[in-house]
Amino acid sequence: MTQSVVVQVGQCGNQVGCRFWDLALREHAHVNKKGLYDEALSSFFRNVDSRKSAGGACGVGGRIQHLKARAVLVDMEEGVVKEILQGPLREVFDSAQLLTDVSGSGNNWAVGHMTYGSAYREQIVDKLRKAAEHCDCLQCFFLIHSMGGGTGSGLGTSVLSLLEEEFPDVCRIVTSIYPSAEDDVITSPYNSILAMRELTEHADCVLPVENQSLVDIVNKIKIMSHSAKPGSVIKRDSTVISGQGGLSGPEKPFDAMNNIVANLLLNITSSARFEGSLNMDLNEIAMNLVPFPRLHYLVPSLTPLYTLADVSVPTRRLDYGKYNKMTHIYALDQRNVCIKIHIKVKF
Ligand SMILES: Nc1nc2c(ncn2[C@@H]2O[C@H](COP(=O)(O)OP(=O)(O)OP(=O)(O)O)[C@@H](O)[C@H]2O)c(=O)[nH]1
Ligand SMILES: [Mg+2]
Structure with a gap:
């Protein structure tokens, strides 16, 4: 089985990344009842036994000792990463995976890209290499960042070009959070445009997510949950918009x-994380859906929202049998016709 490394840059990148690790741990805990470190876990986590020498890495098949996320956390402010290290996920990361400064990029793409990009180049490469060395078969880098902030957009795209230089054969999938029209960061449109040029040049595949759409989805699910029909039960620990009931403690503003x-x-990576005859490798996303190298912006969507809200409605029968949760990706085919592709994921 292959492995992937998540690179989270800036406040937004790290906050989204942490929600991902939280949900991934919960998902694995749900299916992995025996407490064994299996292939599914190995794709995004390392199993480390501190009593052993040489990093204490344990192979697949043994008991879970300490799970460490295959991640590199970068932020030019200290606050968010510090908070992560004091929170429930602190055990999942160790100091070798972290890189912080104190002052941030002041919402300025150029400071992130040029100033911090060159100042921290060696250290970033070093951390990326270490993360890569822990993998048997590194397939993919997942970069998570915001397009509006200085560190996310500037340093994030600098890291992306480093990844291309250092690991040209490893697939680079970027999740970019675009600012909404009412964004309070005044420079966010400029940062976004400057970052987009870099994404076009250096990413294999970009999954753009817009903050306003996220706000709309959260509101929609809340309304749906409140107006649920009599008899339908809303699960208290819905993992879709609520972090409550799990590892995360009290909810923060962007959590939902x-x-x-x-x-x-989680859905996109699920076919790479779990075994299954219909499952595909992550690099097939880019291989099958990107018609031209620079035309790699795949608009993701989640459906159906009703199941996402964890409202218990009768499950719809789908032809995919046990696969009844899907992710859609829109892409242009060779004739520039917009096509909608269903990615099947385990439910
Ligand atoms: N969806 C989401 N958006 C966020 C989050 N945090 C910040 N943003 C958005 O990201 C943009 C600001 O970027 P940040 O990630 O805070 O900035 P940064 O990368 O830390 O860069 P500097 O603070 O300038 O060094 C704004 O558009 C915010 O609305 C988050 O946790 N989730
Ligand atoms: Mg910041």
């Missing part, structure tokens, strides 16, 4: 929105 993005990533 970030949970949607985390769910999206």
Whole structure:
């Protein structure tokens, strides 16, 4: 089985990333009842035994000792990463995976890209290499960042070009959070445009997510949940928009929105994380859906929202048998016709 490394850059990247790790751990805990470190876990987690020498890496098949996320966390402010290290996910990361500064990029793409990009180049490459060395067969880098902030857009895209330089054969899938029209960061349109040029040049595949759409989805699900028909039960620990009931403790402002993005990533990676005859590798997303190298913006969507809200409605019968949760991706085919592709994921 192959492995992937998540690179989370900036406040948004790290906050979304943490929701992803939280949900991924919960999902694996749900299916992995025996406490064994299996192939599914190995795709995004390492199993480390601190009593052993040489990093203490344990192979697939043994008991779970300490799970470490295959991740690199970068932020030019300290706050968010510090909070992660004090939160329930602190055990999942170790200091070798983190890179922080104190002052941030001040919402300025150029500071992130040029100033921090060159100042931290060696350190970033070092951390990426270490993460890659822990993998038997590294298939994919997942970069998560915002397009509006200085560090996310500037340093995030600098990291992307480093990935291309250092690991040209490893697939680069980027989840970019675009600012909404009412964004309070005044420079966010400029940052987004400057970052987009880099994404076009250096990414294999970009999954753009717009903050306003996330707000709309959260509101829609809340309305649906409140107006649920008599007899339908709303699960208290819905993992779609709520982080409550799990690892995360009290909910923070962006949590509901970030949970949607985390769910999206969870669904997209699920076929790479779990065995199955219909399952595909992650690099097939780029291989099958990108008609031209620079035309790689795939608009993701989640459906149906009703199941997402965890409202218990009778499950619809789908031809996919046991696969009854799907992710759609829109793409242009060779004739520039918009096509809608269903990615099947385990439910
Ligand atoms: N969906 C979502 N958007 C976020 C989150 N945090 C910030 N944003 C959005 O991201 C943009 C700001 O980027 P940040 O990630 O905060 O900035 P940064 O990358 O830390 O860069 P600097 O603070 O300038 O160093 C704005 O458009 C915010 O609305 C988050 O947790 N989730
Ligand atoms: Mg910041």
